Amino acid sequence: MMNENEELKRICKEVIEQIRPDEEDRRRVKAVTDSIIAKINEKALEMGIEAHAISVGSTARNTWVRGEADIDIFIMFPADLSEVDLKEKGLALAKSVSDRCVERYASHPYIHAYFYDAERGGRRTEYEADLVPCFSVKEASLLKSAVDRTPFHNEYVVKRIYGFEDEVLLLKQFMKCLGIYGSEQRRKGFAGYLCELLILHYSSFAELLRNASRWQYGERIDLEGQGTYKGEGKDPLIVIDPVDPNRNVAAAVSEYSFCRLIDASRDFLVQPSMNFFLPRKEEPMSEAEFMNLVKERGTEFVMVVFEAPDEIEDVLFPQLRKAETSVKNMIERNGFEVYRSDVCVEGDKAFLLFELLVWSLPRIKKHVGPPVTSEYHSEQFKGKYITTKLGKKTLFIENGRYVVEVERNYTDVVSLLKNELKSCSLGKHVAESTDKGYGVFRNEEIKFSEGLGYFFRDYFGGI
Amino acid sequence: MMNENEELKRICKEVIEQIRPDEEDRRRVKAVTDSIIAKINEKALEMGIEAHAISVGSTARNTWVRGEADIDIFIMFPADLSEVDLKEKGLALAKSVSDRCVERYASHPYIHAYFYDAERGGRRTEYEADLVPCFSVKEASLLKSAVDRTPFHNEYVVKRIYGFEDEVLLLKQFMKCLGIYGSEQRRKGFAGYLCELLILHYSSFAELLRNASRWQYGERIDLEGQGTYKGEGKDPLIVIDPVDPNRNVAAAVSEYSFCRLIDASRDFLVQPSMNFFLPRKEEPMSEAEFMNLVKERGTEFVMVVFEAPDEIEDVLFPQLRKAETSVKNMIERNGFEVYRSDVCVEGDKAFLLFELLVWSLPRIKKHVGPPVTSEYHSEQFKGKYITTKLGKKTLFIENGRYVVEVERNYTDVVSLLKNELKSCSLGKHVAESTDKGYGVFRNEEIKFSEGLGYFFRDYFGGI
Numbered sequence: 032m033m034n035e036n037e038e039l040k041r042i043c044k045e046v047i048e049q050i051r052p053d054e055e056d057r058r059r060v061k062a063v064t065d066s067i068i069a070k071i072n073e074k075a076l077e078m079g080i081e082a083h084a085i086s087v088g089s090t091a092r093n094t095w096v097r098g099e100a101d102i103d104i105f106i107m108f109p110a111d112l113s114e115v116d117l118k119e120k121g122l123a124l125a126k127s128v129s130d131r132c133v134e135r136y137a138s139h140p141y142i143h144a145y146f147y148d149a150e151r152g153g154r155r156t157e158y159e160a161d162l163v164p165c166f167s168v169k170e171a172s173l174l175k176s177a178v179d180r181t182p183f184h185n186e187y188v189v190k191r192i193y194g195f196e197d198e199v200l201l202l203k204q205f206m207k208c209l210g211i212y213g214s215e216q217r218r219k220g221f222a223g224y225l226c227e228l229l230i231l232h233y234s235s236f237a238e239l240l241r242n243a244s245r246w247q248y249g250e251r252i253d254l255e256g257q258g259t260y261k262g263e264g265k266d267p268l269i270v271i272d273p274v275d276p277n278r279n280v281a282a283a284v285s286e287y288s289f290c291r292l293i294d295a296s297r298d299f300l301v302q303p304s305m306n307f308f309l310p311r312k313e314e315p316m317s318e319a320e321f322m323n324l325v326k327e328r329g330t331e332f333v334m335v336v337f338e339a340p341d342e343i344e345d346v347l348f349p350q351l352r353k354a355e356t357s358v359k360n361m362i363e364r365n366g367f368e369v370y371r372s373d374v375c376v377e378g379d380k381a382f383l384l385f386e387l388l389v390w391s392l393p394r395i396k397k398h399v400g401p402p403v404t405s406e407y408h409s410e411q412f413k414g415k416y417i418t419t420k421l422g423k424k425t426l427f428i429e430n431g432r433y434v435v436e437v438e439r440n441y442t443d444v445v446s447l448l449k450n451e452l453k454s455c456s457l458g459k460h461v462a463e464s465t466d467k468g469y470g471v472f473r474n475e476e477i478k479f480s481e482g483l484g485y486f487f488r489d490y491f492g493g494i
Numbered sequence: 495m496m497n498e499n500e501e502l503k504r505i506c507k508e509v510i511e512q513i514r515p516d517e518e519d520r521r522r523v524k525a526v527t528d529s530i531i532a533k534i535n536e537k538a539l540e541m542g543i544e545a546h547a548i549s550v551g552s553t554a555r556n557t558w559v560r561g562e563a564d565i566d567i568f569i570m571f572p573a574d575l576s577e578v579d580l581k582e583k584g585l586a587l588a589k590s591v592s593d594r595c596v597e598r599y600a601s602h603p604y605i606h607a608y609f610y611d612a613e614r615g616g617r618r619t620e621y622e623a624d625l626v627p628c629f630s631v632k633e634a635s636l637l638k639s640a641v642d643r644t645p646f647h648n649e650y651v652v653k654r655i656y657g658f659e660d661e662v663l664l665l666k667q668f669m670k671c672l673g674i675y676g677s678e679q680r681r682k683g684f685a686g687y688l689c690e691l692l693i694l695h696y697s698s699f700a701e702l703l704r705n706a707s708r709w710q711y712g713e714r715i716d717l718e719g720q721g722t723y724k725g726e727g728k729d730p731l732i733v734i735d736p737v738d739p740n741r742n743v744a745a746a747v748s749e750y751s752f753c754r755l756i757d758a759s760r761d762f763l764v765q766p767s768m769n770f771f772l773p774r775k776e777e778p779m780s781e782a783e784f785m786n787l788v789k790e791r792g793t794e795f796v797m798v799v800f801e802a803p804d805e806i807e808d809v810l811f812p813q814l815r816k817a818e819t820s821v822k823n824m825i826e827r828n829g830f831e832v833y834r835s836d837v838c839v840e841g842d843k844a845f846l847l848f849e850l851l852v853w854s855l856p857r858i859k860k861h862v863g864p865p866v867t868s869e870y871h872s873e874q875f876k877g878k879y880i881t882t883k884l885g886k887k888t889l890f891i892e893n894g895r896y897v898v899e900v901e902r903n904y905t906d907v908v909s910l911l912k913n914e915l916k917s918c919s920l921g922k923h924v925a926e927s928t929d930k931g932y933g934v935f936r937n938e939e940i941k942f943s944e945g946l947g948y949f950f951r952d953y954f955g956g957i
Contacts, residue, residue, distance in 0.1 A: 247867050248894075267894075290866035290891045297869070329856030329905070366851070370860070388829070388859075389852050393792030396851075397833070403753035404710050406760070425956040428753045431711075431730075436956075442792070493888035493899075 039237060039303040046308045047197050050204050052097045060090050060100045063148050063158045067104055070128040071162070075106075078127070080120050082108050082164075087185040089223055092192050094199040096207075102160035105182055107167040110175065121164020129162070136343065138177040139163070171274035183274035188227050201236040202226045204308050209295050211288040216348040219285035221292070228254060228270055228280060240296040246289070291494065315484025316491070324491060325474050330370055331390040333444050334477050335452065337469035339381040340460035347376065350458030355383055357455040358448070366392050367444050373490055377482030381464070384490070390444040400433035409433060445471050502700060502766040509771045510660050513667050515560045523553050523563045526611050526621045530567055533591040534625070538569075541590070543583050545571050545627075550648035552686055555655050557662040559670075565623035568645055570630040573638065584627020592625070599806065601640040602626070634737035646737035651690050664699040665689045667771050672758050674751040679811040682748035684755070691717060691733055691743060703759040709752070754957065778947025779954070787954060788937050793833055794853040796907050797940050798915065800932035802844040803923035810839065813921030818846055820918040821911070829855050830907050836953055840945030844927070847953070853907040863896035872896060908934050 052060070064086045071084040088103030089095035106124060108117050118140055126132055129144035141163040148156045166175045171183040192199070203226050206212035211220035221229075232252050233239040251258070251269045258271030260279050267289035272278040299307050325332060335358070340347055351374040359369050368389040375382040400416070401408035416424050416435045427434040441447035448471045457465060472478070515523075527549045534547040551566030552558035569587060571580050581603055589595055592607035604626040611619045629638045634646040655662070666689050669675035674683035684692075695715050696702040714721070714732045721734030723742050730752035735741040762770050788795060798821070803810055814837040822832050831852040838845040863879070864871035879887050879898045888899040904910035911934045920928060935941070 245869060286894045287891055290894050293866050294872070294891065297872070328858045330858065368852075370856075370858075388856055389831075393833075393851055395791045395793065395833075403756050406708060409757070409760070425954070427956050428750055428757065431749045431753050491888070493890050 039300070042303045042305055042308075043201055043236065045305065046201060046204065050096045050200050050308070051197060052095065052100070056097065056100070057093060059148070059156075060095075060102065060158070063146060064090060064102050064104065064160075067102070067128060067144075067146060067160060067162075071104070071106060071124060074124055074127050078120075078124065080124055082106050082120070082124065084162075085182060085185070087181050091185055092188050092199075092227070093196045094188075094192065094203070094223065094227060096200055096203055100158070102158060103181075104160055104162050105178070105185075106162060106164045107182065108164060110166045110168045110173075112166065114175070117164050117166065125162035125164065132162075135161075137345065139165075141178075171272070172277065174275075180272075180275060184224050184272075187273050188224070188231075191231055192227060195230050195234070198230045198234075198236045198239075199227050201308075202230060202239065205236070205295070205299075206292070208308055208310055209291050211291050214283040216283075216345045218288070219283055220288040221284060222280070225270060225280050225284070228252070228273070232270075237300075240300055243292050244296040244300060246293050294494065311492075313485075313488050313492075315481045316487040317484065318479040321477075321479065321484075321487055322475060328386075331387040331444070332474050332477065333385045333387060333390065333448065334472045335383040335385075335448060335465075335469055336380055336472065336478075337461075337465045338467065339376050339379050340464045342460050344376075347381070347460065348374070350461045351376070351381060351383070354455065354457040354461045357457065358383060358452065359385065361451060361455050362387075362444055362447065365441055365444075365447055366396060366439065367447075371490075373486075375483070375486045377480060377486065381461070382483070382486075385444070387444055392439060392442050394438055394442055395436055396439045397429075398435045398437045399429075400435060402432050403428060404431070445473055502763070505766045505768055505771075506664055506699060508768065509664060509667065513559045513663050513771070514660060515558065515563070519560065519563070520556060522611070522619075523558075523565065523621075526609060527553060527565050527567065527623075530565070530591065530607075530609060530623060530625075534567070534569060534587060537587055537590050541583075541587065543587055545569050545583070545587065547625075548645060548648070550644050554648055555651050555662075555690070556659045557651075557655065557666070557686065557690060559663055559666055563621070565621060566644075567623055567625050568641070568648075569625060569627045570645065571627060573629045573631045573636075575629065577638070580627050580629065588625035588627065595625075598624075600808065602628075604641075634735070635740065637738075643735075643738060643741075647687050647735075650736050651687065651694075654694055655690060658693050658697070661693045661697075661699045661702075662690050664771075665693060665702065668699070668758070668762075669755070671771055671773055672754055674754050677746035679746075679808045681751070682746055683751045684747060685743070688733060688743050688747070691715070691736070695733075700763075703763055706755050707759040707763060709756050757957065774955075776948075776951050776955075778944045779950040780947065781942040784940075784942065784947075784950055785938060791849075794850040794907070795937050795940065796848045796850060796853065796911065797935045798846040798848075798911060798928075798932055799843055799935065799941075800924075800928045801930065802839050802842050803927045805923050807839075810844070810923065811837070813924045814839070814844060814846070817918065817920040817924045820920065821846060821915065822848065824914060824918050825850075825907055825910065828904055828907075828910055829859060829902065830910075834953075836949075838946070838949045840943060840949065844924070845946070845949075848907070850907055855902060855905050857901055857905055858899055859902045860892075861898045861900045862892075863898060865895050866891060867894070908936055 068084040068086060075082045084104050084106050087105050088101060090100050090102050106121055122134060122140060122142060125142035130147050132142050132144040135141055135143050141161055144160050144162055146158045146160060148158055163178055165178045168174055168179050171180045174180050203212055206221050213220050214222035229239050232254050233242055248267050253271040255273045257276045259276045260271055262269055262279060266279055266282060267286050268281040268284050269279050270281040272280045355372050355374050359372050362369055367387060370386045370388045372385045400412040403409055412433055425436045452465060531547040531549060538545045547567050547569050550568050551564060553563050553565050569584055585597060585603060585605060588605035593610050595605050595607040598604055598606050604624055607623050607625050609621045609623060611621055626641055628641045631637055631642050634643045637643050666675060669684050676683050677685035692702050695717050696705055711730050716734040718736045720739045722739045723734055725732055725742060729742055729745055730749050731744040731747050732742050733744040735743045818835050818837050822835050825832055830850060833849045833851045835848045863875040866872055875896055890897040915928060
């Protein structure tokens with residue numbers, strides 16, 4: 032019988048065969064990239080724009096997984112150009128070379144372009160590329176916009192990654208299947224650049240897993256040993272940016288993603304398996320299946336539904352998470368108990384889901400007043416609750432404090448949410464959307480869709 | 495219009511007229527007391543026992559409220575006598591002088607005796623007296639048993655109380671109506687001796703109230719200025735025993751009694767009224783009235799009923815309170831929520847009452863495991879909950895910890911109590927009694943009685 036180390040090597044080798052683009056793929060992506068760069072540089076000359084294009088990202092480093100070639104091209108402008116000019120000239124230049132394109136916006140506007148490559152026997156293949164204008168600054172730390180660091184990252188990795196590409200591919204595929212690949216707000220996982228740094232630091236996928244399985248909070252990785260980044264004890268993982276020692280490349284990694292990697296590292300090392308590299312392929316949950324689960328669990332599912340604000344996910348998701356927390360706190364402040372909660376965007380709708388352990392309560396509740404020994408506050412309290420003509424309230428002394436029995440404002444979660452959602456901190460766009468109206472649905476009232484089916488499959492799935 | 499101070503004086507005067515025994519009452523109680531003492535001393539001589547009797551307590555100090563003459567006679571034995579001899583000789587002597595008697599036990603055994611006084615025109619009047627054997631020690635601090643202090647207390651008060659008797663009567667009656675008179679465990683209020691010391695310290699009932707209305711936790715009163723008692727910050731009120739400076743006379747005063755006096759002091763000073771001296775006369779609550787309240791409140795009442803252990807209240811009540819707390823904690827540990835709780839003894843039954851806000855819960859619950867970063871404990875946890883064949887459990891990561899979804903042992907409070915009451919710390923006698931059997935009843939199942947009617951009237955009454 033093979034020992035586990037051999038088994039691990041065998042599996043990694045098999046995975047690599049499947050996820051590594053073949054030479055022809057790489058050649059064709061490189062050809063398309065080069066041709067776009069040539070077009071941009073040519074067009075810049077024509078238009079009298081001082082700018083040149085470079086290839087960055089995974090396609091520039093051969094660290095892209097088969098079938099997922101994201102061509103990233105940065106158009107470098109002089110650092111003394113104004114932001115307005117950068118935007119205007121950059122976007123005009125990018126549009127002029129594209130066969131078809133849309134303008135997008137992350138921290139900066141950029142062009143998502145489509146190119147048609149007709150090389151292969153006349154059959155047209157479509158390639159997509161992001162064309163991003165940026166400032167060509169002297170050092171990464173002198174950046175004028177967040178994207179200005181990317182060329183430095185690219186240069187750092189390109190110089191060192193040769194020979195380690197397969198290890199990066201393994202790590203990316205592993206994280207993808209765990210649902211923790213990508214630094215976007217929806218996921219809060221590990222960015223591609225971070226994966227590359229981790230491999231450069233630990234030399235191999237297997238060695239990274241061995242280390243990750245023993246990571247502790249505040250784990251610090253500093254490839255160049257020059258890190259000045261302190262953080263405030265809130266980052267579970269700190270990976271000093273080799274091109275900007277005061278920055279944590281892993282700042283976006285959530286506690287969940289950090290723990291998920293640790294957990295999966297241990298499991299994989301104990302029992303290596305191809306399953307860690309195969310995306311979960313699951314059917315969406317059906318409404319009948321959902322209703323069976325509701326019955327079996329005995330909990331109450333309450334969903335707040337509203338029109339999804341027309342914003343990019345990195346803007347929308349933090350607001351949805353903020354709304355989730357704020358509404359959860361309001362529910363619990365009112366005496367109910369939330370078991371779990373989640374958020375979801377499907378089509379043009381956004382959803383806040385609350386699974387409740389306690390969703391209905393008696394009419395009465397205690398209102399706890401000041402300590403009896405506090406003369407002034409006691410007088411105020413008794414004056415307010417007893418002397419007024421609001422109806423006789425029953426007064427108690429409990430644990431040295433006055434306690435008065437009052438009526439609960441809301442005896443069930445649905446009426447609470449229908450009436451008080453707007454009093455929560457929802458975030459600007461979510462607040463604007465719910466201002467236009469929202470629905471509150473429970474259990475069988477929840478309108479199912481394929482998208483919600485996938486969401487619920489995931490919600491009930493666990494790790 | 496009279497000012498409030500005059501109104502207060504007028505009310506106190508009126509109360510005094512009603513609660514002060516008249517001269518004839520006092521003379522007759524004194525005569526009975528003297529005759530008992532004479533009999534005891536005579537009998538001691540006859541029996542060759544070295545002992546003598548003294549009158550102590552409120553009847554010895556003229557601080558008894560009309561109609562409530564408790565004759566307390568202490569029989570003093572030499573301090574070098576053995577405890578066995580004290581008990582044997584003391585009880586024999588006490589029994590020999592009584593017309594009828596029963597043996598009782600507090601911290602020490604004593605005789606509760608009945609005497610028939612035939613003075614008034616041949617009509618027999620029955621007097622009751624406690625005859626308590628004790629050691630005649632040199633100083634209160636050298637006591638051999640708790641009762642040995644009493645003669646010192648008596649001597650201290652007798653020497654100083656003349657002229658303040660009426661103020662003591664007012665205070666005792668005031669506290670009685672508040673339900674905080676008496677240091678017994680059921681009540682945890684102010685003992686008669688403590689009332690006398692408070693009056694000696696503040697000189698008058700009104701002055702005591704003025705001070706009490708501003709009392710803070712740890713309020714310290716030291717009449718002789720020699721207190722060495724420290725306490726541990728847990729006594730709300732410290733009144734140094736003038737005859738034993740290392741003892742707190744107010745040690746039995748609960749936080750509730752302390753706060754209740756503060757609250758009533760303020761109310762009475764703002765609006766003096768005879769009502770403060772009139773015992774609440776209320777009808778017991780009817781079962782129909784109770785069921786209406788249950789419906790109106792929306793809470794669930796669950797009662798545990800068992801045979802009241804045959805023990806004195808000072809032994810029984812601390813056990814019932816201990817059981818109440820322990821059961822309440824168990825209920826809340828299981829995820830339910832107690833709104834209020836109380837205990838009660840009626841006839842030969844003892845009752846633990848729990849009013850619940852949450853008494854029924856979904857089948858599932860979270861079982862929170864170790865932090866993911868704790869490798870050893872994570873391995874143990876996952877081994878236990880995942881690898882075993884106990885059925886697949888859903889595993890999550892929440893806030894950096896493993897969480898597994900398990901089935902709740904009890905989904906309602908009644909089945910929890912029916913099955914798990916015995917796992918609580920109930921106290922020896924309560925445990926023995928519930929071992930013989932107990933019932934758990936909810937709402938309309940609770941068997942009403944007049945006694946329970948009074949209990950519920952009080953429970954719902956507030957202060």
